[in-house]
Amino acid sequence: MVNHPDLPESSWTRRRLLRVALGAGATLPLAALLGCTRQGADVSASPATPTTTTTATPPPTPNPTPTPAPTPVALTIAVLPATLGTGEAMRLEVAMPNWASDAKGTFRFDGKQYALARRADGSLWGIVAASLDRAPSTSLPLTVEATTAAGLPIGSGSRNIAIVPVQRPIDYLQVTEEQGAVLGGDAGPREEAIRQQQFASFDPAPPRWNGLFQRPTDGETTTEFGWARSINNGPVGAGHTGTDLANDAGTPVHLAAAGRVAWTGPMPIRGNAVVVDHGGGVKSGYHHLSAINVAVGDAILPAGTVVGAVGSTGFATGPHLHFEVTVWGTNVDAMTWLSVPFST
Ligand SMILES: [Zn+2]
Numbered sequence: 001m002v003n004h005p006d007l008p009e010s011s012w013t014r015r016r017l018l019r020v021a022l023g024a025g026a027t028l029p030l031a032a033l034l035g036c037t038r039q040g041a042d043v044s045a046s047p048a049t050p051t052t053t054t055t056a057t058p059p060p061t062p063n064p065t066p067t068p069a070p071t072p073v074a075l076t077i078a079v080l081p082a083t084l085g086t087g088e089a090m091r092l093e094v095a096m097p098n099w100a101s102d103a104k105g106t107f108r109f110d111g112k113q114y115a116l117a118r119r120a121d122g123s124l125w126g127i128v129a130a131s132l133d134r135a136p137s138t139s140l141p142l143t144v145e146a147t148t149a150a151g152l153p154i155g156s157g158s159r160n161i162a163i164v165p166v167q168r169p170i171d172y173l174q175v176t177e178e179q180g181a182v183l184g185g186d187a188g189p190r191e192e193a194i195r196q197q198q199f200a201s202f203d204p205a206p207p208r209w210n211g212l213f214q215r216p217t218d219g220e221t222t223t224e225f226g227w228a229r230s231i232n233n234g235p236v237g238a239g240h241t242g243t244d245l246a247n248d249a250g251t252p253v254h255l256a257a258a259g260r261v262a263w264t265g266p267m268p269i270r271g272n273a274v275v276v277d278h279g280g281g282v283k284s285g286y287h288h289l290s291a292i293n294v295a296v297g298d299a300i301l302p303a304g305t306v307v308g309a310v311g312s313t314g315f316a317t318g319p320h321l322h323f324e325v326t327v328w329g330t331n332v333d334a335m336t337w338l339s340v341p342f343s344t
Pocket of ligand 1: 223242243322
């Protein structure tokens with residue numbers, strides 16, 4: 001089998017991952033902090049106006065029934081899967097009382113706050129990820145809070161989440177001097193600067209897909225997600241941020257799930273790239289493309305849309321698609337999304 005390209009992160013990240021590979025725990029900050037805006041609303045009752053007309057006296061107008069202050073309830077958080085693996089994602093579902101049809105909410109996990117999305121059935125939905133180098137934990141608290149659109153409290157809840165380590169192998173990659181030159185100079189910092197642009201904001205819409213993601217192209221999986229890499233027998237570096245699917249140059253690349261194009265253009269290492277926002281904090285990325293067929297500003301695209309063609313731009317030893325899925329900017333194993341419904 002022919003080995004395929006590496007996508008090392010910045011040298012800083014590489015050093016950090018190397019430390020983890022050697023046994024030291026480290027945390028990677030999860031991405032964007034989303035706030036929850038509350039809109040205040042006053043409910044005033046108009047007093048009945050006395051009447052002095054000489055005709056038949058109408059019955060007094062009753063005061064409008066005041067809105068009862070809801071009693072905050074204990075919210076139950078359902079999760080899928082039951083534990084959160086390193087380099088994996090977890091879906092949250094929070095059922096709402098019948099009267100809370102306009103609910104909105106947030107959740108806190110691992111020191112960050114994120115938005116919950118309201119689904120069509122009134123429940124709240126969220127998603128969280130553990131980075132490849134996240135230290136395992138047997139019990140990490142996750143809390144949710146929900147309010148009405150007017151800011152009245154609906155309730156809160158909490159549960160403990162276990163972060164379990166996922167063991168992944170080391171990939172020893174041999175590249176030519178010409179291929180390796182792509183990684184030189186300031187390629188790493190420039191790549192990271194582009195990544196920050198790509199994950200600076202998120203579509204606040206609820207998930208735009210239901211069920212499973214689709215495999216974006218046929219072809220052999222040549223390097224799986226999360227494999228740490230040694231290039232030309234050098235030190236073991238960062239984990240692979242995506243899944244490599246090898247195929248002939250020019251083979252169509254299909255959108256894995258419905259979404260809106262968030263970014264397109266060349267990247268020093270990932271080559272020609274398309275990043276699509278699927279709502280709810282989830283994005284997918286398609287890299288090393290030989291052609292890009294979509295643009296920022298396009299309408300919401302359905303799953304299966306041809307976003308580009310397989311290529312070998314950037315750091316690549318042959319034509320293949322480097323396919324990524326991110327949750328709030330944290331890379332997770334995209335292949336899991338082909339078999340686990342993170343949104344239903
Ligand atoms: Zn790759």
